[in-house]
Amino acid sequence: MSQTLHAITVLGHDRPGIIAETTERLAGLGLNLEDSTMTLLRGHFAMMLVGSGTASDTEIAAALEPLTTDGTLSVTVREVPVEDAPAAAGTPWVLTVHGGDRAGIVSAVVAEVARVGGNITDLTTRLAGDLYLLIAEIDLPLDVDQAGLDVAIREVAGGLGVGASLRPVETDEL
Amino acid sequence: MSLLDDPVARWTELDLGVAGRVLDVVRAPDPVLSTPTSAVDPTSPEVVQLAADLVATMRVSPGCVGLAAPQVGVSSMVFCVDVSQHPKVRDHHGTFVLVNAEVVSSSRNEKGREGCMSVPDLTGDVKRASRLVVTGHLPGTGERVEVEANAFEARALQHEIDHCAGLLFLDRVAGAHAVYARQTYL
Numbered sequence: 547m548s549q550t551l552h553a554i555t556v557l558g559h560d561r562p563g564i565i566a567e568t569t570e571r572l573a574g575l576g577l578n579l580e581d582s583t584m585t586l587l588r589g590h591f592a593m594m595l596v597g598s599g600t601a602s603d604t605e606i607a608a609a610l611e612p613l614t615t616d617g618t619l620s621v622t623v624r625e626v627p628v629e630d631a632p633a634a635a636g637t638p639w640v641l642t643v644h645g646g647d648r649a650g651i652v653s654a655v656v657a658e659v660a661r662v663g664g665n666i667t668d669l670t671t672r673l674a675g676d677l678y679l680l681i682a683e684i685d686l687p688l689d690v691d692q693a694g695l696d697v698a699i700r701e702v703a704g705g706l707g708v709g710a711s712l713r714p715v716e717t718d719e720l
Numbered sequence: 721m722s723l724l725d726d727p728v729a730r731w732t733e734l735d736l737g738v739a740g741r742v743l744d745v746v747r748a749p750d751p752v753l754s755t756p757t758s759a760v761d762p763t764s765p766e767v768v769q770l771a772a773d774l775v776a777t778m779r780v781s782p783g784c785v786g787l788a789a790p791q792v793g794v795s796s797m798v799f800c801v802d803v804s805q806h807p808k809v810r811d812h813h814g815t816f817v818l819v820n821a822e823v824v825s826s827s828r829n830e831k832g833r834e835g836c837m838s839v840p841d842l843t844g845d846v847k848r849a850s851r852l853v854v855t856g857h858l859p860g861t862g863e864r865v866e867v868e869a870n871a872f873e874a875r876a877l878q879h880e881i882d883h884c885a886g887l888l889f890l891d892r893v894a895g896a897h898a899v900y901a902r903q904t905y906l
Contacts, residue, residue, distance in 0.1 A: 640895055644749065644890050675841055676747075677839065679842065682896060
């Protein structure tokens with residue numbers, strides 16, 4: 547049978563053992579976990595997995611169905627095409643935005659990144675007391691005016707009453 | 721330079737001649753923390769009092785190895801440092817306050833996890849120079865001094881100089897997964 551790739555999400559009330567139970571059931575289907583990420587979002591469990599194997603979406607969903615029976619977790623399964631990640635033809639940057647919490651901070655700032663064709667490759671936001679924090683890793687096309695983008699981001703952030711800084715990723719080649 | 725010859729190592733807050741007051745520490749997102757400070761007169765009575773207040777506030781704050789004026793709500797280029805009691809410390813200059821400090825040279829970047837009294841709920845991985853030369857003025861006399869710092873003291877100095885530039889450690893973290901929730905603050 548041919549190998550297919552499946553994207554799986556598990557979301558809901560956190561408790562010990564969710565990852566162990568999920569991965570045990572996937573291993574039972576012979577699914578190979580190729581990528582995964584898990585975090586707690588305001589205390590809610592959130593996990594995304596991409597796995598390959600010969601099982602179908604239906605079989606995977608059936609195997610994970612026991613996770614959902616008490617109603618505290620939801621699971622989705624969807625076959626996705628195999629996509630080879632292209633080599634980045636840009637430069638890596640880190641964007642930090644922090645300030646008083648209000649709606650619209652993320653959308654306004656990342657719109658500036660999108661406007662110049664920048665691609666966000668990783669993003670986290672945190673709310674700690676009154677402090678809202680966004681940190682994004684960004685690939686910027688080689689021809690982007692980086693100083694101009696920095697100014698544009700600072701202007702948008704300033705209009706929202708938050709601070710922003712854009713800086714290149716430092717890589718130590720060993 | 722031996723410690724006896726080093727005016728920074730010799731300095732204590734008693735040199736200021738005024739008693740420090742314990743001030744409230746400002747937390748992000750207070751805008752004073754994101755505002756670059758201006759240079760001030762290190763001999764002015766206000767700066768001398770501020771220096772004493774910073775040291776007094778640092779002293780009563782568990783685990784605190786440095787405190788910058790913006791952290792007590794004052795937008796001035798003044799901070800205090802004392803890493804002498806910290807387990808990570810190597811050599812150090814004891815307690816001192818620098819006014820109008822600037823980095824002269826830095827090298828040997830190393831990553832370390834930092835916290836901040838003004839960001840009590842988060843910590844983050846930040847790359848900082850572990851060899852550092854800083855100039856500034858001592859409060860009171862206004863004497864211009866040069867501090868050669870390394871390792872943890874160098875990190876503390878850069879963290880405080882950043883505060884004076886309106887930057888938090890959050891503006892220096894290595895990436896999207898380099899910030900961590902702190903469960904308890906010391």
